[in-house]
Amino acid sequence: MQVGKPILYSYFRSSCSWRVRIALALKNMDYEMITINLTKDGGQQLAIIEYLEETRPTPRLLPQDPKKRAHVRMISHLLASGIQPLQNLSVLKQVGQENQLTWAQQAISSGFNALEQILQSTAGKYCVGDEVSMADLCLAPQVANADRFKVDLTPYPTISRINKSLLALEAFQVSHPCRQPDTPPELRA
């Protein structure tokens, strides 16, 4: 029941937008992108991904088993509500320029500490088992943010390993912030 192509409002650098771009790429969906120069908060993009999953069910972004689905959502929400909102653009503006780096690093490290522990029991090749899931769509953009804020990733070997595997996948590459229509020349891959 489509009326024209889906339209995605996206900002090249927004980790939330990147998650959705990955989902659209994995599901081989044709869409129109309208670039916007502001970022939207937190996990509303998870609502979009769950909608895509329900209406375009292949390839899967959530496992079939409810317990594994719970793990995928737990990790996704940890990333989307537990970390990202605390270091997004509008919040950083409020904490003030001199505090931004420490604030963002603190948000990311404490979230990654928890995630690294959780992954010990859920991870296979990817965050939950061996199939790419919504959790992985949330992970890669958050690791990119961690790099931007110079967070030391040595304490997080599982996060690093999974991220490396994800970045080798085509869907993660075509959707990457460095390759978007609105990527500034100096940041372009």
Place this chain on the structure above:
Amino acid sequence: MQVGKPILYSYFRSSCSWRVRIALALKNMDYEMITINLTKDGGQQFSEEFQALNPMKQVPALKIDGITIGQSLAIIEYLEETRPTPRLLPQDPKKRAHVRMISHLLASGIQPLQNLSVLKQVGQENQLTWAQQAISSGFNALEQILQSTAGKYCVGDEVSMADLCLAPQVANADRFKVDLTPYPTISRINKSLLALEAFQVSHPCRQPDTPPELRA
């Protein structure tokens, strides 16, 4: 495949815990509650024991069917998938998207910005303004969204996961003295929700760990 009753780790005042308490009440589920005091002893959520159970060091956490789930929305979605009646998400995918969008706006867009650990970091003198700002800007957006989704409740006329997120956030708004006059739809829905039994039995003022001075 249950081994004993589910166990909910909860703090009376935690809005995230309240969401899950509402869900368990609506689904008529029998469970055990273990209360975790977020302020006593430096915060019981930081104990080694609790951290081993939930590395996120947060409430709520639900031990159920042999697994432990953190993150309130992940818990609610699991309950919905394994104990599907009564529904907490509509059947139609577009309405489900609206329910999730509103839930996430509340659960990721507002609450994390005014939770205990963040408020500690902004410092005592800034806390009220910071929290009010987070809540107002979120409620501005939500009031607008509700114009197109709301019926009796947030999405249409059935209670959904979005409503489970709304009532606790309005309670927080009250705590932080946010003026709710600009949000008539939010206020109306909240009032209807608080009349429902599941929202009452799960209310912060009626929990095993509610201090006497806050008890209803």
